[in-house]
Amino acid sequence: MAISFTEENYLKVIHRLSEATSEDISTNAVAELMQTKAASVTDMLRKLADKGWVNYQKYQGVRLSAEGEKIALSIVRKHRLWELFLVDKMGFNWDEVHEIAEQLEHIESDQLVNKLDEYLGFPKTDPHGDPIPNKDGILPELAYSHLSDIKATKTCKLMGVAQDSAVFLQLLTKLNLNLGAKLAIKEINEFDRSIFVSINDTAPIFISHEVAKNILVKILA
């Protein structure tokens, strides 16, 4: 069945909201992410339900059906592959690629997506450390920790971010916090839970709790 860009974006947004909770997704939550009004969302949810991509009971919120989940994952796959392409092959910075990938994710060609995947070497994660679903829509489970949850004097490796807004990514770049960096937590300040952390064995720098919360790491031995 044919699908429009708008329908794809709704499915993507419902998918994103569903990752954070096992509850049904509210009309208002969708409206906020779609930057539209609740009334418009109601219209669209009814349409998506008619097409069998979501389960929706009025006033009760919405969830993706199995088929809707499959579509959403294929969009996420395309988005993340294109982001990696833009960074690795075209030389963009990780904070510049989101808007362009929002467009590229709607290009329709399974052949192209799979060739792109191969061209990039069947990558597991995008430039923000987010996992890339494979051809069959399977998401590799990465299970990373938030830097804010790591105990003092532990060492870990920066694997991703929990938020990929341009301003946040630019801040990380300024602080020299890049994907793969080795982070050694020197001290956690009780006052505001800010931390001192050494990046790749250089002199420790100061990081706010807010920043640490959005950094994903793998704990090293």
Next chain:
Amino acid sequence: MAISFTEENYLKVIHRLSEATSEDISTNAVAELMQTKAASVTDMLRKLADKGWVNYQKYQGVRLSAEGEKIALSIVRKHRLWELFLVDKMGFNWDEVHEIAEQLEHIESDQLVNKLDEYLGFPKTDPHGDPIPNKDGILPELAYSHLSDIKATKTCKLMGVAQDSAVFLQLLTKLNLNLGAKLAIKEINEFDRSIFVSINDTAPIFISHEVAKNILVKILA
């Protein structure tokens, strides 16, 4: 001013028709290429004229304005760069890339287009031999001849095609007629203007006038 995919496609079609003639372009001609009805075209032409992208007088046909021409050339540039990307980097055949490039040509990011151009080595032509407009919208003038216009016993090089339908390209591939091939015209048959041509110094093959008309060549010394 914002532009929709549909508007871009109309400008592209008007541009294509304008290349073949210096006359004004008729509503019906646009309708045929856009696969739509004349009434819809009339509506759109009025809208494009309001936006300043075409000059249009009702019943008198349409032409691109300077600004419309600029937009059309930027779309052609993107289309041809993406086609080359698909063939050179992603391993598609030259008859498989048109539909995908029709989608990719609408991706909006000057930065991306220019990086793509650089990544491909600032190419002059796409996989069908069509010239790629540069950043400033300048089309390199290639001035190739049609194979059907070349005299017997001349030698030439296959530089492009005058038509890029998949069926035609597939036929060329079957006949081993690829971009860059050296063609030696052995004989022109008076009966139907079919020709005997040797490809890269192999035994001559028979080619119809219809095929020869759509092959573009550069005459060799």
Next chain:
DNA sequence: AATAATTTTTAGATTAACCTAAAAATTTAA
């Protein structure tokens, strides 16, 4: 030059995606 044929435009609808304002349902709080 008058008529016929063709092309183009106008008029009036349709569909997808959105909106505002008002009504209805649900949730929260007194």
Next chain:
DNA sequence: TTAAATTTTTAGGTTAATCTAAAAATTATT
């Protein structure tokens, strides 16, 4: 457990791009 607050839906419109059918203009033909 009612009343108040909030959320969601319905009702009725709007805009972009399309359509069909009828009218108007242009072009071709006798």
